[in-house]
Amino acid sequence: MLRFGRFVRAANVADALEVLKFRKGAQVLGGGMWMRLSDRTVPCVIDLSDCGLDKIEETDDEFRIGAYVTLRQLECDAALNVATGNVLNAAVRDIVGVQFRQLATVGGSVFGRFGFSDVICALLALDAEVELAEAGRVPLTQFVDMPYELDILTHIVIRKHDYRASYRCVRKAATDFATINACAAYWDGDWHVSVGARPAKARLLIGADLGLAPTAPAPAELASAVEAVRSLKYSSNLWGSERYRRHLAGVLAARAIVDAARYDSPEALEAARAVCAGEEAIA
Amino acid sequence: MSEKLMDVSVVLNGKKIIASVAPDMSLLSFVRDRGCKSVKCACETTNCGLCTVWLDGRAVLSCAVPMMRANGHEVTTLEGLQAESADFARCMAEEGAEQCGFCSPGLIMNVLAMEREIRDRAVAQGVEPAMPSDEDMDSYLAGNLCRCTGYTSQRRAIRRYMASRFAAAGEASAAAGKGE
């Protein structure tokens, strides 16, 4: 079981950072959902409950999501979800259960940089940054590859755009970890497709990598996007084999792109859907 | 053994409790130690929902809440909701949906939380609370595992209970409207 040597409820982020830096082995507690599964002693855990990080703030340019905002808040925040193509809701709503999501935090999910993370997969396709107490704002794409440093993640920032986005995943059982998750978002004139649970960390591909230019990709472009997604690295674990994941990543990416795209004519949509249907292994 | 005990103060089922606890004590252990035996542990990995309690009125998994984090908050278990849960308990019993009964308290806590959330949201939006769809109820309660029932009898009980609540709420406001 997980043990705590000391439990510090920090009054503010500066105090928390101080403890983190100077107390050996100190760690910030997010929702604690993942940390509690380990069998070790954390000499000192730092709780940020009193630091006011449990709010989603909206300005003209961005949504600023406190690290202690729960997955349930993320799921239910109407303004945020309307503005982002509902992908955050779609990403988290099947995670375990409501009682879990009222405890798990966005900060914990992002800071952990877990390969299976639905939250990271969804955020990665958006224009997102993390705000660290010391290092300041860092693009999420950069943060996911950073080593675990002694810093405190205080906020996730999503910049506003005219997002068209869609999130897809396959779970072997309804509230299980995703076997593959994928999020497609079109914003700022470009496509962003993230694929996670490979099972390694989510990867983001953008327009040029994908061979996708226009808002409504034509069949050939879709096919090249599927190809690009499948060229990522995949491997096997309990939730799926490498072969299945590779196949699935292409399927989900294609479905997400077609769902997010705006096709002018029913014929164009039909043609795009035909590409998805082309991925069907069952005749 | 190394840990220093730390002081906490919570309101448990309406009663203020001050205690010294190990820094890694869970809310689950705390409430069971104080006689709230309805709260069960069945998985240790936050998957089962049997340890569901309310923390400031929200349903949470008590196994995953460090007591130090519950400090200063209000905790409610089924022991504190005996009257409020009686109608739903009757619906469950009439369907035989409790079976072994081990998971029932956690489910009851979450059903009542769902009912409350629907009501609160409706109030916030200034609308009449509406009966949720079957899909919405399943989704809300997905974190409550049961191995005995296959959930079908629970659904019958939950549907019947929610229909009675929200029909009653609608009628009550209609009646209140007439009175004015």
Place this chain on the structure above:
Amino acid sequence: MSMIVTRESERVNLAHVGARTVKKDAAALLSGKPLFTNDLVPADTLTVKILHSPHAFARIRAIDTSRAMKIPGVVAVYTYRDVPNKRFTLAGQSYPEASPYDRLILDEVVRYVGDEVAIVAAETADAAERALKLIKVDYEVMEPVLDFTQAKGNPIVIHPEDNYHVNGAWINNDRMRNVVASGLSEHGDLEAAFAECDLVIDETYHTLADAQAMMETFRSFAEIDAYGRITVTSSTQVPFHVRRMVANALDIPQSRVRVVKPRIGGGFGAKQSGCNEIFCAFVTYMTGRPSKIIYTREETLASSNSRHEMQMHVRLGAKDDGTIVAIDLYTLSNQGAYGEHGPTTVGLSGHKSLPLYNRARASRFAFDVVYSNTMPAGAYRGYGATQGLFAVESAVNELADRLGMDPCELRLKNLVTPGERLAQYDDNELYSCTAADCLRRAMEMIGWGDKPLRRDLGDRVRGLGVALSMQGSAIAKIDIGSVDLRVEETGFYTLSIGATDMGTGCDTILAQFAAEALRCDTDRIVVHGVDTDVSPFDTGSYASASTYLTGMAVLKASEKLIAELRARAAGFMGVHVDDVLFDGDNLLAFAPGTLEPASGETTPEFSGIYDDVEAIARSYRLAQAAPDAEPVAQMSLVELANKLVAGGDGDCLTAHAAASSPTSPPPFMSGIAEVDVDKATGKVTVVDYVSVVDCGTVVNENLARVQAEGGIGQGIGMALTEDVQYSDTGRMRTRSFMTYKVPTRLDLPDIRVEFAPSYEPTGPFGAKSIGEVVINTPSPAIASAVAHATGHYVRTLPITPEKALFGE
């Protein structure tokens, strides 16, 4: 006169049997009262924790507990050197158990990852856990047998020890070749029958070691009572068998052990094996202090018992017109490291599947049960029938597809009918069976006639699949259920039972039987949990026994008690007992000759049933309405009951009765699954599941329905998501609910259940069992639906999206 008989024609007159009576413990359970084992632990109880083996097969060279003992609060650390060297089994079976005696409390050799190495007892859980980490074990790691298909005759022998013991030669144990048991049962000339066939299906099917996964993990506590005896309170289905296990393990007389069963948070067979009772009993025996042991979910999944993994080879031969001519089944059962329930579960894989197609000209069922270095298997709802029916029903479905025949039509053509002698079922005669009605009604419910087996829905494809199931009702000639029924002051009744309600509601069901027989309200019957010191002996609640067998004991006891009441009332009223009638509230005395029984109605007809069945089935007849004649005297039950406890001529009346059955009447069930398969992801969604059950008379419709829905739910989990996985070194990888996926409510549709009650003449008021038969249809029905949808016949469960998409 005799009060009670049951005839099918009289079923309509039943007042309490068939009612939707609310469970007697429902209110307490639903208000969260402290009723379960861990809610009842006394203060100052030691916490017991187990050190489990990290190796699949190893010998302990040295074990050092000195550092662990230094942790403050640690009271004792025990190793194999501290325990009796006398082997026993944890199988909850009647003595002499069919399972080999191959266990010690702790052994020098560990035989699977998770096997017990040391026991720690400490004042707190915290101290016990710290101590576990400080026990130093030097293992001589040995090469394990992890693949059970390679176990038989393998040079690595898992149980070579000298003091291994087998109770009966009939199991054909050959443990030096890793064979726990083997057997063969043949009917007819198999090769001649196959020679007549136009088509033979020849396939191998594989089911996994699924976890029972009851919500309440294994747990027990022990204390010493006023007489110096060990009392174990345990979440168990088999308190009387646990008494024997504890006595055997500790090598003390059974008279020194008492076992108490409170409310149980589910069992499903898991708790038909002993588990951690022996550890807390040992600690209490050694220290004299109360001790408790609460298994974690991880221990429950990885260090207890599971379903037997089975590989089944089926050859099914038929004529072109669909007539099934020959069936050959070979089952290889993976016992894991210890032999609980091995010789018996495997039998059901054939004996509860082949009789569905009893008219086949010839059949053969052969089996081997083998040890391997994986977690021991035990009992899980269905008990081998689930595995066998997956294989046989899947083969029948494949036969239909190959013949281009409707799988329901194929079944209706070949299905067993009442009156047949069942060649693969101990040659028993089948008295009650509405299997064909179950199938026809399920077809109507799902709209079978209007739907093709495969429908294209765009990005999904929808498939239909069907299966049938049978089981037994108690173990013939072995199980025994007994009850004590007492009339108490003011005229209520105390019903003492040894059957173990594990959430199934048998306390309530048995009270309904008593209420029916005694013509009173169910509330006048008091039932309570099991205590081996005071409850009458019962083999326990398993093998679908309680309703059928203990139910019969309740009827017999009721009849005896009524006879006593009439005799005592006759004495008080000064009349002859033959002239006294009991109507539930009053004892009415009539003029001599008024109560002549109508001729020809006293002895029901049970032609062809063994004599002893007649003894069981004789008697039960609903009390006739009191005759028109005015009674000459009467006294109320209240008056009589009060006189009986008043001294003088009083005599507190208790009736005892036991029941055993020479036959195990099979319940039947149909199941039809409608599934959607995503064409590109392979994700299988069960969109509808219908089922019709023949459990004989439905005693409590609510409880029977929930049994069926729950069993089907577990069956769907087995079919689709419950995927037991081991690492290359034999460590179970699916050791939490994060990885072992029991269905959530989002994984299951509304399950639709109806009943087609036959009437079982040997059962109480015509009842058979329902607890197990209900888990058997989902796997074969869903596998067939997926095959129809995708063209992929998945023969190794579970049917993951990946297998549905790519095939195996």
